Amino acid sequence: MIDVAEHSAVAATPTAWDRVKLARHSERPHFLDYLEALTTDWVELHGDRAFGDDRALIGGLATFDGQTVMVLGHQKGNDTKENIARNFGMARPEGYRKAERLMRHAEKFGFPLITFIDTPGAEPGIGSEERGQGTAIAESLLTMADLGVPSVAVVIGEGGSGGALAIGVADRLLMLENTIYAVASPEACAAILWKDAGRAAEAAETMRITAADLAAFGIIDEVVPEASPAHERPKDAIQGTGAALARHLRELTAEFPPHDAGAIERLRAARYERFRRIGAWREAEPTTRHSDEGGISAPRNGRSGEPRESAQRSG
Amino acid sequence: MIDVAEHSAVAATPTAWDRVKLARHSERPHFLDYLEALTTDWVELHGDRAFGDDRALIGGLATFDGQTVMVLGHQKGNDTKENIARNFGMARPEGYRKAERLMRHAEKFGFPLITFIDTPGAEPGIGSEERGQGTAIAESLLTMADLGVPSVAVVIGEGGSGGALAIGVADRLLMLENTIYAVASPEACAAILWKDAGRAAEAAETMRITAADLAAFGIIDEVVPEASPAHERPKDAIQGTGAALARHLRELTAEFPPHDAGAIERLRAARYERFRRIGAWREAEPTTRHSDEGGISAPRNGRSGEPRESAQRSG
Amino acid sequence: MRRFFGFRSAPAFAIPPDVASDDVPPSCPRCGVSLVEDARYERYRVCSACGAHLAIGSRRRIAALVDEGSFRETDAKLFSADPLSFTDDAPYRLRLDEQRRVTGQADALITGTAGLHGHKIVLAALDFAFMGGSMGLVVGEKLVRAAELARERRIPLLSIVASGGARMQEGMYSLLQMAKTAAAIQRLHAAGVPYVSVLTHPTTGGVFASFASLGDVIVAEPGALIGFAGPRVVEHFLGRPLPPGSHSAEFLLEHGMIDAIVPRAELPATLGTLLRHYTRSDARHDGPGYELREPAAIGHD
Amino acid sequence: MRRFFGFRSAPAFAIPPDVASDDVPPSCPRCGVSLVEDARYERYRVCSACGAHLAIGSRRRIAALVDEGSFRETDAKLFSADPLSFTDDAPYRLRLDEQRRVTGQADALITGTAGLHGHKIVLAALDFAFMGGSMGLVVGEKLVRAAELARERRIPLLSIVASGGARMQEGMYSLLQMAKTAAAIQRLHAAGVPYVSVLTHPTTGGVFASFASLGDVIVAEPGALIGFAGPRVVEHFLGRPLPPGSHSAEFLLEHGMIDAIVPRAELPATLGTLLRHYTRSDARHDGPGYELREPAAIGHD
């Protein structure tokens, strides 16, 4: 789909659209590549125990950094055949219900959760509507928000909308340098804004979807660098990701020891606060007229009234 | 299906097969008749939030005896059209998953649970297999065993196998006088035992499936009398059932007050013990040869070693 | 004026037809009968002739639902800070200003406390007229504050939504409101405080896939278009038209996603009954005792 | 000798073929290749030529699974008390006597403790050769005792089943074992003790619809016939033949009901890995620390 030769044009300062293409590159390492390189003792656990087994969103137990973790991730294929089997990484409701089941499994046994995000979005098919895609995603969000074990999520390719967020409500959120995380695909955004999907590159810039943008907003905790794009140097990308995951997981388990009821309550409270404080708003009528350019000059106030420049993040 | 004239032949001492026919009588009051007569403020709650809404197993909130209860029941139709809509009272996996959802809802808000059992069994179709009929029933059993609110179940017609038991793991189990509760239908039993479904009447006797039989075994807590068969005097049957339900529910809520964590733990323990001690077995090699007639002469021992004649029931 | 539907395209308004504003139109867009001097339309924005549930503004909706004069608005002056300094053909800030001028509201969600059949509730109503009811930071923040208020005071939360989904102009901040609102509802659940969600026409995208689908009880208005992906998105994905009835409230009921379909005019009574159940849960056995009514004539559905 | 399948009729042995006893048959009932001197058959009752998983007695199964010499049987002498004094063509008690004589077991379930790759487990194995692995009072009681032992000692429970369902000759007592075993597994879950369920050919009815479907992890043997209603019952209900592949382990995996399909010879290794995960949950961060292995060649399934 992506012209492989094209990315050599990606120079020292790639544009947002360059990142989009890199994030979607078919030779970029996918979830199972990370899993195989970073973990041992993998036991895949299938099925939602109600309708089906989704091959686009998979999970199971593995040993990582000397401990057992529950691992979940979207799996894209490396060729058309695999992509069809994996539904291009677009999960269906049964995928999110499996994720929920495995999250509760992790909680029951005190296993930390690691999720690998790489999806264009949840599948928008009629079968997915029939089986409650919205309901399944909402319940996965709720379950993950409530989870009594530490969690780390990492975007390894495309972070596409609610289908990505459903496994992204974590205590730490990482992104590889050439990945994106967005409320809608640039193509969809352009189609809505300008009725012209061809202006996707422009939309990609406007939407602020790169790892660097989201780090600046305080929405993510760390950018895992890619000295070369991950599909050119997969080992480096995987190594860097593994090291970052291990570091965050160690910090979390040190701060919130498993099987400690008080720590679990503190963990839940910290996660709530993490999402609770994202954002910026004004608590009074805007007093200045804005210029046509939309420059921000009015003060921004958090809910407690003190000035707040978008989100602050301690992690 | 049942010859209505036939039951007039049911004299003072009906046979087990007579009871089977009465239990299945199409004019016998069904779940919604009890609901309408015994409760107010009914709000039906639909759906399993995953696949569908089963019309054969329905539930919701209602006021009964001055308090809010969660009510669940199998619903048969009164004619062919209704029966098709209600799938003849045969629930599908989504029915049991809805039941599970509503049980947890009851637990969350401290509403006692009342279930009305009236089904030939869980639906044995291919769709039910695909969506995990066995899994759904197993999970409903587990949920009901665990439920942190008091529960009373009453068999108002047919108690057919696992599909009945799935909503029957209650603190009290009642049966109307002319109802049955069985591990298999007499027809299925005869087909298996003698390869002749025509010997169903004989099987019905052998299987010990009437309210009187199960009361003698200590498996049920009370037989609600039917001075006349329920389809002839529905008001009497419903009144008697309502009075018995109210009495048991009051006893249970007095012994295990809602919103009292200690009482809830005692309730769970009592329910476990209730099912735990059902039955009889020998803890040593049988020493006597039995006669060909199969008469029981050997001593029966419960697990603690003391003689035990089938199950004892305190309730 | 253009509308914004967040990350999903505009829903097709097949079932039922919609009325763009609260101004009385000459006739029902579904059956064509005049709505002038239609009392049911006047109060509920429901056509007396065919029962079509037409668009209704949040304030009118609240007035038709709660005990008269009981509504107390909260956080009325929470305004978007335009975190991305977003601009497409025009700056987002100017669009917001225009929306505020047209609707008289600071953003799409109105929150407050009210009485309903004498039961105290916390209420959150999303107004489709304000940028398609899309959820940005202000909508998310106000929903969370409403949920926190309900939790602190232990009074039921009621949300009523109509939404095209996330507010694209606030980017990832908008998406994260799904997580934030779901987390707030989770805490409400954990505290055992009831939450009833009402879905109205149309409800799609991120609002449907977060707090609106997490009610202890979920009801929908008849004929409302509801779904995760909007019909156009699904049709584009499928490459063929949707089957009839897809994405309707009735479709969701059949597929087990909602508890009931309740006509707008019956909503106060239904919610009143539900609230009676939930609010007396701590005060049982004070009822009239067991009492038999006449058994009903056999025959139900 | 007749077999009894409880309340469901006898399963059709379409996939895979079955071997009636542990006696070495001349050849594989599926592929026809001789099984004489087939070492895999000798140890696992699996045909080396075609991989068919043939019937295996519980004791042989246990021997092939657990650490050598580690199995300690519990409750070996629990006998049915024939609570209904049941008789059809012959008294149930005489059938039981005959089954005991033929199988050398008191009833269908063998329980005990064992080591598996050095991990202590409680084990319960249902033997299809004893009255079709049907669940009466003794099977239910022994399963519950095994679950209670696992809970008290906080060591994982492993059950391996092959069953036609409830034992009809024990009537309602038999049905109630579904509730009783589910309740015991619930308590095990609440205590956080792992429970792994293994489904083998054939598993239907009350055993499938109770404890066997309640594992934290559920695995099945390849080709095993598994379902709630047996294939004949479903075909009778449908009035037409089942679609191919229905009721197989592979069908259940596709439909999300089981976690994995594991060939019998690989079961010890797979269970060993699972047990390592569960048993070290209290002793984490004692591992070797973060260490990168070579990234795999791209390409998976």
Ligand SMILES: [Zn+2]
């Ligand atoms: Zn009209």
Ligand SMILES: [Zn+2]
């Ligand atoms: Zn073979």
